[in-house]
Amino acid sequence: MGKSSIAVDIGASSGRMIHGYVEDNKLKLKEIHRFENKIVHNGKNFCWEIDKLFNEIKNGLKKCLENGIQPESIGIDTWAVDFVLLDEDDNLLTDAIAYRDPRTDGMMEEVFQTISKEHLYKNTGIQFQKFNTIYQLYSIKKNNPEILEKAKTFLMIPDYLNFLLTGVKANEYTNATTTQLVNASTKKWDDQLLDQLGINKDMFQDIKLPKTVLGNLKQEIISEIGFDIEVILPATHDTGSAVISVPETKGSIYLSSGTWSLIGVENAFPICTNRALDYNFTNEGGIDYRYRFLKNIMGLWMIQEVKRNLEDQYSFAELVTLARQSKDFISTVNVDDERFLKPNNMIEAIQHYCSETSQEIPQTPGELAKCIFDSLVISYEAAIGQIEEIYEATFDRINVIGGGCQNELLNQLIAEKTKKDVYAGPVEATAIGNIVAQLIALGEFKNINEARSFIKDSFDVKKYTSLIEER
Template identity: 80%
Template structure:
């Protein structure tokens, strides 16, 4: 049997640990551990429970030992932009404050008085979102400057978890690019930008790329879990890992569908032109120094919040089915309006938007669900049109990956709205991308081309068209 890997894939609502290897020229998976993740309020900020997440990783590794699995490597991916700061004794100076926390309200506009949007985009190629790491750090500089002065180490969420495992401090490339502090062309921390903003440059670590071996876990962890294991950097940004799993990239627009919707194309160079800035596209890092030219759209967060507002009396599948019961309801919202980022009540916010725009107000769960799905598809169509305008060409297909690819209603709506073939899958895109990056590092796969060939043979992908649905 060949070498195997564990993907630790942590999202905003939960994490899982998946064991993967190549058997009979296909990738096989086994879920080892699943756990909850959520924001908590510590009295001042909304934060992530980093100690709990680290304990869950060790629990998953103990489960491997208990069932007789000893993987050769482990790789961690999470969401982007969030971070911790450590002092000179490697103690936490900050909690892992969540990107939905309001501490960055109004900060982006303040930064623009120091450095223009155009200059920021030309150098970093990153889209403007008020929760980008840049604005989180500037918020600290403004309100708690002593924290930044004391900071000796800046680590993003997966970087910190890797540090807890190994004692090694690095900033991984794909996640670092989401900070809006990495130069899009040099792929290094932009020192001039940091100087301009007065942000402590000394706390940033060397940027390392996916497929870097960090080394063995610490001996105390070996004693705890029962075996030694190597820590390898996948693309630690979960979307960067997910994009690796797209079987065909030529002529394909991808849509990574989950809490967020990330829609774009894979590129070999950044596109930092005025039109891309105007449309707020980003150039985030990918595997093998590729670029993910994409737009961030609010995504299934809205239906997740509606489910919560309805006290979880409906499953996601039931909400999808309910949306069929309101075929005449046509009100839509702008899913990218900041009011939907973290409202007190998502249903009331949707209703208020419809009222303010003189549309029929959704009242029933079926109308609310249909409003969200129709609104998402309108946003997808707009982004696709913008991509084709920038590239000056038409794309043949849309490949929906991730958990949202199981939403057959949404897939069919996309096919009908765009008049393109829609391919749905793989579902476990992020874990697949995480594992194949590790398997390339371990020598089980030669390169990304081989990885995508074997992914295509290993996982089902369903096709939707505007006229008929076919497998």
């Protein structure tokens, strides 16, 4: 076995630490540690339990030692847009407030009074979502200006976890682009936008690229876990890591399927045209300065919430089976309707939408699941049509990656609706992409192309057509 790495992949509901290494010309994975992640309410805001997440990372590293695993490096990826602010003594000024918190309600429209929507898109190429970092910061400026006055350091969630490990402050590129504050052309913080909004640009760190060796662990961490390890930046935005794992990018649309659905193509340059703006596509940063031209769609968050509302009586697999049995149910919703972002009860939100639109109201778990899957597929089909219109080209295949690629019903529905071949896999796309970036930095792979070739040969991919399923 050659050099090996640990991917810390933290999503909206759980985190995992995966050991990745090359053996017998295959990339192999082994789960070391798994832990819960959730949004909690602190009496004022919906927040992430950042201290617990950091402790779980240390627990996972201790398990490496217990299992006789001595990896060369570790890399952390999480969701996008969320951050913390530190004072001059590096103490937290804010909790790690979650993007689903309502503090950004109305903030996007207020920003447009200072910076036009067109100018903001032309500069950053980032789609408009009310929870983008720019609107979170504007909310602080408006409602808690004293916090911004004290802030000396801006770190996104994985940046902060890296800082706790190493003592090194840096903003990683792929995640930084999701803030809607990085210039798409210069690939640096857009000082003009920050000045226009009256946000202190000095608190932002130098932007570092994936594959950057950030440093070694602080001595106090080494003493606690029992060994040292290099911290290497992957694409710290989980979708940025996931897209690295797409086995075939030529002529292919990718769909990263998880809590969110990210559908798009990999591109060598940003597309900041009026049509891309009208369709609300984003140009997020990728590895090697590639761009992820994509649309953010609500995703499997809806079925996760339905499962929770049903008090977890059913597994996801059982909900898929029940949806198959409800094949005659045809009501659908607009999955990007704001009411589905964080409703008090997802089932009631779906039922109210169907009632308001004079459709049959889903009552059973199977009908609810079928409604969600059909609605997602309609949204995917529309996004694919918009991509093909912008590119003036037809794409032959869709690569579905991430945990959602295990949903065979959804894959089949996508193939039937789009009349395109769907290739599902790899499942652990984000962890794989995270590990690959580290292994390139360590010299185990020459570049992203060689790594993708290994990925293609190492993991199962299942093909779906509009008529049949193939292995």
